[in-house]
Amino acid sequence: MRPQEREELLAAYALDALSGPEADEVEALVAGDPEAAEQLAAYREIADLIGLEAPLRRTDPALRERMxxxxxxMRPTPTRRFPALRVAAVAAALAVLAIGVSWGVGLQRSIDTLQQESASLAAIVAADTQRIDVIETERVGSGGDEAVRTDVQGEIDTHRRIIAILADPNVQEASLESTEAGRGASGRYLWSAELGAGVVIAQQLPPLPIGTVYELWLIEGFDEVSGGTFVPTPDGDAQVLIELDFEFNPFSVAITPAPVGGAEVMPQPIVLSGWVP
Amino acid sequence: MAEAQSRVVQLPASLAAARAERQAAESRQPAPATDEQLLRRLRSGQIDALEQIYDRYSTLVYSVALRVLHDQGLAEDMTQEVFVRLWRRPRLYDPSRGRFVSWLMSVTRNRAIDEQRRRSRRLREEGGDSEVVQAVPSTDRFDDPSAVAALSDERAAVRAAVEQLPPTQRRVIELAYFAGMTQAEIAAETSTPIGTVKTRVRLAMRKLRDALEQTRPPPVSEVSRSRP
Structure with a gap:
């Protein structure tokens, strides 16, 4: 390729002014030619500045308020996820760390049972807390892989948070009902106003098509806020911790399939939904 | 004829004191947060960081959107969308890909062009005239320089560099950047041989590169076709 031809391609590519085959040609070129890659980077910097040439127009002050x-x-942050698959991974990590503890006892119980056994809930929470202490102590001494330890710590924090929600005597509970698309599934939504956090516990969610996940949605009026994506266990079970750092009072909750990474707007079909008390 | 008089006006003591106090207060003002600082706060969900980023860049974002879309309402929608999207997904901006302002302009331009193409397609399908995007003459008539003071030098350099281009070269750059046209589309739009369009793009980009050598941001390390 002549130098002039090459420069033409690189300059036009930087401006996004090439058709598909020509763009493919440039990508192949820069992949194997550091000099071409450098030249393209320089043109990219120029192309990125061209927007500054636009005549400036003042925005309507009302636009700021609307935005x-x-x-x-629209922002549930930080949203914490508690997919049960990760629980399994963490359990494996704990085994590696030689901690013979089975944890998440409270989470394995159905919420109905927990509600009925409210008298014993405090004892369960206390036992779990003790176990977490053991996990932490042994983890610190284990010198294990830092990434695994960080992961475990995150799960411990999430676990503690869920226990705290379940232990809240004033926790609000809503039953989630399955739709036709989610036949057989069931779920509970529990919200602790005191903690500003809630948990959705779903069971027997239908298997997902490849390349999709489940996404939790909180709905207030016409506003839908994503509560995060999650992947259930092979049995279709999942727990999702929800924490909001802004004022939002959902009156219903829904679970839908979604693309990996989440959907921009709530997709259909809904598989589980329920009204929040 | 009256005698010319010369008088030195002294600043009244009370005004001097007030001015000194104001200057002292100004010097105590903290330096404005950098983009990086604001983005860190944005990632932790602080809405005031979004407000500051909006105040800093909304004029620029809106202006780029308006230049592409030629519709005030659509440009406002696009501006809102860009900032809300940034709020929802602040990690979409990857600092290793270059400066934040460049990324923001690129996002705005790409989304506005997508919208413009959708609109043109819809018009064609509805049997209306396919919209031909005309380059808007560069003018500062409605500029609001105070809104982008931090970028004023860079912006002046870019505008000067673009204005120095021969009109035919400037037009190909504007059609590519603001109208999202490929070289083949530019050739059809301007009734110019494709070879001539390619030459004009190359020469224009080279001239801009040479003119902006001193203004350019730090090099972008990664090269990828995919725009944010």
Missing amino acids: LQSAQR
């Missing part, structure tokens, strides 16, 4: 209102309704 902020929209943003404030």
Whole structure:
């Protein structure tokens, strides 16, 4: 390829002005030619500056308010996820760390049982807390892989949070009902106003098509806020911890399939949903 | 004829004191947060960081969107979408890909062009005239320089560099960047041989590169076709 031809391609590519086959040609070129890659990077920097040439126009002050209102309704952060598959992974990590503890006892119980056994709940929580202490002590001494330890710590934190929600005597509970698309599934939504956090526990969710996950949605009026994506166990079970750091009072909760990474707007079909008290 | 008089006006003591106090107060003001600082706060969900980023860049984002879309309402929608999207997914911006402002302009431009193409397609399908995007003459008539003071030098350099291009070269750059046209589309739009369009793009980009050598941001390490 002549140098002039090559420069033409690189300059046009930087401007996104090439058709598909030509763009493919440039990608192949820069993949094997560091000099071409450098030249393209330089042109990219120039192309990125061209927007500054646009004549500036003042924005409507009302737009700022609209944008902020929209943003404030749309951000559940930090959203914590508690997919049961990760619980299994963490359990394996704990085994590696030679901790013979089975944890998450409280989570294995159905919420109905927990509600009925409220008298024993405190004891369960206390026992779990003790176990977590043991896990932490042995983990610190284990000198294991840092990434695994961080992962375990995250799960311990999540676990503690869920226990705290379950232990809240004023926890609000809603039953999630399955739709036709989610036939056989069931779930509970528990919200602790005091903690500003909640948990959704779903069971027997239908198997997902490859390349999809489940996504939790909180709905207030016409606003839908994603509560995060999750992957259930092969049995279709999952627990999702929800923490909101802004004012949002959902009156219903729904679970839908979604693409990996989550959907921009709530997709269909809904498999589980319920009204929040 | 009256005698010319010369008078030195002294600043009244009270005004001098007030001015000194104001200057002292100004010097105590913390330096404005950098983009990196604001983005860190944005990632931790602090809405005031979004407000500051909006105040800093909304004029620029809106102006790029308006330049592409030629529709005030659509440009406002696009501006809102860009900032809300940033709020929802602040990690979409990867600092290793270059400066934040470059990324923001690139996102705005790409999304606005997508919208413009959808609109053109819809118009064609509805049997209306396919919209031909005309380059908007560069003018500062409605500029709001205070809104982008931090970028004013860089912006002036870019505008000067673009204005120095021969009109035919400037047009191909504007059609590619603001109208999202490929070289083949530019050739058809301007009734110019494709070879001539390619030459104009190359020469224009080279001239811009040479003119902006001093203004360019730090090199972007990664090269990828995929735009944010």
